[in-house]
Amino acid sequence: MDVSGASRLGQALQGARLSEPRTVRPSRVLPPDLLDALRNGPFETALDSALRASGLSLERIRHRLAERGVQISVTTLSYWRRGRSRPERPHSRQAVRLLEELLGVPTDGLVSLLGPRRPRGRWVNRDAAVLKTERLWREFESLPDLLAELDSTDDGLLRVAAHDHYELDARGAGARLTTRLTLKAARDGVDRCVVVLHGEDPDTALPEFADVRNARLGRLRSDNSVPLTVAELFLDRTLSEGGTTLIEYTLRFPETGRRAEECGRGFLSPALLYTLEVAFHPDAVPVRCWRSHRAAAVWRSVSAEPVWISAAGRAHTVFENPGPGFQSLHWEWH
Template identity: 85%
Template structure:
């Protein structure tokens, strides 16, 4: 009965739009989960993550690229929508450029972390690659010791739920020294530490933080945690954060020890965590050995501070 009602609503939405409402109704009418839809698309040679499908469905992003539109045409077939029923609601492709249409992009996790082949398996062990949270704003504060190795990273995140029933935040962490013990979580606020999965050869850590309350779609929360690094680590040359989807603000502070201050520093953007920077602007190092960068409206990709010791 409910599926028939969705089918009736779908006919109206295919005439009037918007795209996200029609797609959402088509998914409901089909009775298929997003994971099942993703699997069927993959069987036809089109890879689209559950996160991206969820963002399309909720209007957070729109399929603009040719492969994305190809996926929409396959969605029409899978969901029993008339040919061009969904594609026609997208209209013509919008112009693209450095500042144009940035909010329509969602970067696949596999691309953002593309050199870390063990990451998909680590995420799968936690049950899902999508925690249903949008990183609205992030603030990282990184401190280094007299040898130039990281000692502490304090993170504050402003999070917004993209669906109902969100109760955890999944965190991906990358280290630089496989011979060093993994960092420990401390001072977790508004959440509690859940499962940890790691690949010591990278090193790479995936952690889940259970929120103090379950969020409905549009609900927000603030969480904070500190990572404490063991002593005798390798000299660090970078600190940053990857964003799979657009955010409002990212603030990054780095405090160097007075006995180990780099000769130069720059703020960088790259399309992947280990990618070469697309841009790099010089950043002033204060007399106290501190630097910071403020990234307003960061689009998908990796924002960081990188420095040189000599």
């Protein structure tokens, strides 16, 4: 499934699974932010919260791991904490289990957030599922029912790459979104792509499909109280496992929409590349812009980096190997 988005747009969906942390007697009362991070992830947020709650320095952690026979550098611990790398090798995962003990985290509290090991090698083999739709869209209770009306919660497509080009009007509201997706079939007999569109204002109509290429528009199901719409796009041909296709669609937004403050896309399993462009109108250019990542559609960001807005009023960012979670651009008006 795919979800394209701004605060009022949708975000990309793919079927996946994340195991729940097992609660084994914690050795101490954990602070609320750490408990929340252990429940919802991602791994780097939970590790950072556990380290801060422990009061231990990375050097002290390194020393205690070494006493247990596990050699992990301070740099590696810092990279794990900031999400720049993940514990993948058996040696590294052994260190994470010791970290749970040293930091007073319930058994498997951190390990379970890592999900299955990522296969090594070409991206075509990176189809491990790591996040459930319900976690990514935890605030939208009607979404499972809308998906069920289309007879599927998994369209069988992996998002290899995505490119979103979002245009705003002179009021700062969304005008058009053009999306290009590179898709790969995870099984035989895949014949459609499922798209979810989310709007933040129930009083404003959702965007409409103005153009679809290499596919045709099928059924639409909506919950106007959110508002939320699920659409199916039938592919030009049925794909066998490993088969690829490219599709493109353009969404046109109503002229009554309110000012947008975000545009982005969510991923449930790893992709190769996500490129996001935003074109502001010359009469409505924000004062600053930044990129961020968060674990769910309605959730706090776990990282933020400034993004340059050009003299022409354009901003863009490239996310390499995105997912799971939401990657987005945010901006602030005068």
